[in-house]
Amino acid sequence: MNKPDPLQNVRVVLVCTSHPGNIGAAARAMKTMGLETLYLVRPRRFPDSEATAMASAAVDVLERARLCDTLDEALEGTVLAAGLTARRRDLAPRLLTPRAAAPELLGAAQAGPVAVVFGNEANGLTSEELQRCQIVVHIPGNPRYNSLNLGAAVQVMCYELRMAIPELACVEVPAFEPARHEDVEQFYAHLERTLLAVGFLDPRQPKRLMQRLRRLFARARLEKEEVNILRGILKAVGGE
Amino acid sequence: MNKPDPLQNVRVVLVCTSHPGNIGAAARAMKTMGLETLYLVRPRRFPDSEATAMASAAVDVLERARLCDTLDEALEGTVLAAGLTARRRDLAPRLLTPRAAAPELLGAAQAGPVAVVFGNEANGLTSEELQRCQIVVHIPGNPRYNSLNLGAAVQVMCYELRMAIPELACVEVPAFEPARHEDVEQFYAHLERTLLAVGFLDPRQPKRLMQRLRRLFARARLEKEEVNILRGILKAVGGE
Structure with missing residues (x-):
């Protein structure tokens, strides 16, 4: 009688990643939060020993990663896509924090696969790529230096997705008997x-x-x- | 008439870090969220070119990092310390999520410096080290694989600290004139x-x-x- 896990319906899409180490770090970040589905659009190097090393015990996520030629291919079948951006975008359809986007993504994940899309380390997603996403997500940060490492950004987004599921968002408190x-x-x-x-x-x-x-x-x-x-x-x- | 920034009163303490790259990643994670004060207790290698490379534009945080021999030295002057743990600890004084801990840390940061303490990559904090913390923080995650990369854990904690400050937790929405x-x-x-x-x-x-x-x-x-x-x-x- 397990309920379907909406995190299983969230795919992480990495577009044109330059450093294979970041692909590994992203896989590890995903798995720590219970996500498993990784799509790679034209990674510069993959598979790669650096990716494997950084994935630690999440190599299974790497092994099942799907390679795509285009973002459209990676988004096939999805009912909602959220693109991450470090910059304020004038033409963003809707600009949300990860915390605001997560429940929406999980809600849509009841109806079909959803995607969170991360661009290249140096340039992020292009405008064309962002326009394929219905939601644009910006991680609030230091306005003077807002450049999160790719793996760290994946970690924050996956963490918020997990935290948006109430039964997974708490920590088990040791069960000591309280005094009367x-x-x-x-x-x-x-x-x-x-x-x-x-x-x-x-x-x-x-x-x-x-x-x-x-x-x-x-x-x-x-x-x-x-x-x-x-x-x-x-x-x-x-x-x- | 700027209000004092409580994030300036939060120090990140890394205890016995093995990989200098993780120290750099932590510095970058901190700076992206507006934190600046890094204490290093017996790092295996520091300074180190790998730390510098991973810090990216946050080398200033590394340069001002304070080296300590003991955790007590790193906690000197603090009024509240939160230790991160990946394991459920029976004798944890109070076990909180980062989201629950962040407002408490920031509240205390009004009265004096506070610390978030991260242990060694392989072993985490020892029981003795955790007992020097009034709060123990556990990042909720996949029960079958909950081993966040150190830099990623620092990113999540610093992100939650920033998100706990309402005026910093939103994204600026482009100001287009709505139709009447x-x-x-x-x-x-x-x-x-x-x-x-x-x-x-x-x-x-x-x-x-x-x-x-x-x-x-x-x-x-x-x-x-x-x-x-x-x-x-x-x-x-x-x-x-």
Whole structure:
């Protein structure tokens, strides 16, 4: 009863890539985010040992990469294509951030394959290539230096695609049992008795010591096991 | 009257980096997102020509990088540190995504320097190193292959830091003048007359042709100049 994974319907298209190392880095970036389909339009060198080295454990993505002569060939069958650009384009159909584009791409990926298209390292996509895309994506950055490495740009875009799927966008939190209210209150009482016993808390001038300590432990959201440890410590220093 | 830039208060700390190329890639990733402060704890080789090559136009970040013997030295003065990990850590103080961690880091950066800490390529940060961080960050990814390249991980984290600053997280949309309601309505009227004149629209069986066309152009959110172009076309095909 697994739902179809929309990331499987996203192809990454690299157009006229100059450095094979960047193709490998892109494959690795894709695989870390769960994407697998790579199209290469007229790469300068491919296959290449540098690509393989940079792909690390994502060589399978490289091996299944499809070589194309034209961008049209790489976009065949797609229902939506997003072209990445480092420059502001006056005639962009719609200019979006990766964060805004990702849900749209994934929505369309329910209906058919979609593509994210990256141009050559030095020149990016040409106007003609961008005009084959319905969406133009710009990664917000330092206006004085906005030239992301190709592999890094692929990583950001694939990361946003994954983050746009709520069930994949979280990290598993270790499942420790949280402390219950009464356990925490008993700890506070134990702590107060101990601080009185060792003379740190002056009952005639308590100031706001217990409030400060409560605030600290409240922020920490104590776990059951931690309360046991803390009470063990209190016992060890002589607090009954 | 510029507000202080919180990104200037974020230092990137690379611990025991093996490959100098990754130090350069990290510097480039930082600069593209507006970060400038790099600390290197016991890098295997630095300075190095590979680092310089991979830094591209971010060599200034490398040149100002500070070399440290220990992580404590690199964290001196910081008020909050986030350590990146590719593994789920049972004893993580708090495990967050980059997206959840970024606003917290920037909030703390108002009070003092903060750090994002990246471990060695093969082994990541040790438990001892992670325990010096108040936040542990995990980049959500493919559970079967979650090994981001170091430079790519730095790119994702720096990107999220920039995206957490609302005024930096958008792309400038080209300022074309939108068409006004009455201009668009006059275009529709002109279009309808033309379609009638050329015999494409049958007045006895109009079906929903005009509705379909309105729907199309509504989605496009016509610009003033585009209305002029479209009406020019209608005129050229003989529609008055």
